[in-house]
Amino acid sequence: MSQAAETPSIPHPAAWLVRIPEVLEGVAEEVLKRFGAATQTRLGKDYYLIKTLTPQAIHLSEAAKFARWNLPMDHTWPCNPQKMDGFIEKAAQTLLKKFGDRQPHGLFIGQLNATSPDKYYKSLASNLRGRALQIFPKLAANTVEEQDPTLPTLFCLVGKEGLFCGMQTPRLSNGLYAGGSKYIDQDSPDTISRAGAKIAEALHYLLLHRPPLAKGSHWVELGACPGGMTSELLAREQRVTAIDRAPLDRRLDNRAGLKFVHADVATFTPQPGTVYDVVLSDLNGPPHESMDHVIRLSRFLKAKGLVVFTLKVPKIETVSEPCDLFRRTVKTATAAGLRLFAQTHLTYNRHEFTLFFEKAG
Incomplete structure (x- = not known):
């Protein structure tokens, strides 16, 4: 028997993006521990990039309710998009190469820091999605609410830390938007309360x-x-x-x-x-x-x-x-x-x- 056959396989840690709302930041360390996070990197205000041997805990543990949204990391590109020439074209072509054959039924891109007053990344996310849709095969879901929650969507988040992408059903991700939040305009004079x-x-x-x-x-x-x-x-x-x-x-x-x-x-x-x-x-x-x-x-x-x-x-x-x-x-x-x-x-x-x-x- 060869040495390779005798050596037990070691599970490979899964990279995952988890969103824990800022108001729950005080328990974030404990939540990530329950998710089995061996390493973690803070991204933006709410996001944590972790590696875990127990990704099922993100969905099934009782701590799952503290994570507003989650996504397996099938592709990460640490970079500063604002300082990179041709970022949109390079990113769009990379998305097509890595995910085109996997036939996502929708493609949605959001910001890592969605509440930032800086509109650069909101515009970047919109432009990147627009370019990706030009080169991807036709997708079934054109708008967020057209998605079938049981079919995998390609979700991406972009920010000053780079581009972070993965495919998962909206139901497992716990949200139809990239990042999971539907922001409601509360500035209308007709708004009665939050x-x-x-x-x-x-x-x-x-x-x-x-x-x-x-x-x-x-x-x-x-x-x-x-x-x-x-x-x-x-x-x-x-x-x-x-x-x-x-x-x-x-x-x-x-x-x-x-x-x-x-x-x-x-x-x-x-x-x-x-x-x-x-x-x-x-x-x-x-x-x-x-x-x-x-x-x-x-x-x-x-x-x-x-x-x-x-x-x-x-x-x-x-x-x-x-x-x-x-x-x-x-x-x-x-x-x-x-x-x-x-x-x-x-x-x-x-x-x-x-x-x-x-x-x-």
């Missing part, structure tokens, strides 16, 4: 798991004041029964599709025969109390109906404490016939996670 951006992004995120909700779907919103989420839902032609002890913003007065119940959520009981498509809870206060309200009202939720639940946690200083709270909350919901099918930390979440449940059919 909570509106949370539900707008949550609806976009849901496309990873379900078809879009039909127009006219009936939501019951718990703790709706001042009405940021209500406003966004009405703008999408949804019907909303909004409940709160405090009044809604006057800009929502007489809005079509809105019923406002000026009451404590704990005392609200729908009329017999009422059926909701979605229960929405962004309540402040102890999560077990919020979930109790959701469970009580889920009796009026149709089979396969949706629950969008914001899990508020104390200031996140460890991984274990939020995970314990998460497990208890999900256990309570599961016992009541609500199945968790997705969870994430949205761009507009702070010390909180957004959980998605479906009522048993």
Whole structure:
């Protein structure tokens, strides 16, 4: 027997790009440890380039909820694009050479530092995608929301640190955009509160798991004041029964599709025969109390109906404490016939996670 045959093979570490939101930076080291990171390099504000022997932990460990987005690194090109002649053409040809035969169904390129006021890399990402699409075989998904979440997309991120690319399904990456975030314009004079951006992004995120909700779907919103989420839902032609002890913003007065119940959520009981498509809870206060309200009202939720639940946690200083709270909350919901099918930390979440449940059919 040869020496090569006698020597056991050693697994090769997988390179992976992981995005841990800046608000969760205090637990990033612990999260990466749970992902099995043997090495790590910080890229931009939120990203970590790691090498791990256990990449499955990025998707399956309980710490996965702390990573907003992830991508296997099939190609990395450390460089300074701003100082390189012909970067766009060289990068586009490299993408075609390395990924053209793998037939991605979409190609999307974003910035490593998407919130930077410097527009150079936003323009560079757009121009690079434009050139790559000219030379790639025709792709099935032309826009972000045309993607099939179960088919591999070629995602790339570009910044002053270089170009970082990989192929993975949007569902496994936990986002339809390169980087995972759908940024919502909050500068409009019609914006009532930042909570509106949370539900707008949550609806976009849901496309990873379900078809879009039909127009006219009936939501019951718990703790709706001042009405940021209500406003966004009405703008999408949804019907909303909004409940709160405090009044809604006057800009929502007489809005079509809105019923406002000026009451404590704990005392609200729908009329017999009422059926909701979605229960929405962004309540402040102890999560077990919020979930109790959701469970009580889920009796009026149709089979396969949706629950969008914001899990508020104390200031996140460890991984274990939020995970314990998460497990208890999900256990309570599961016992009541609500199945968790997705969870994430949205761009507009702070010390909180957004959980998605479906009522048993």
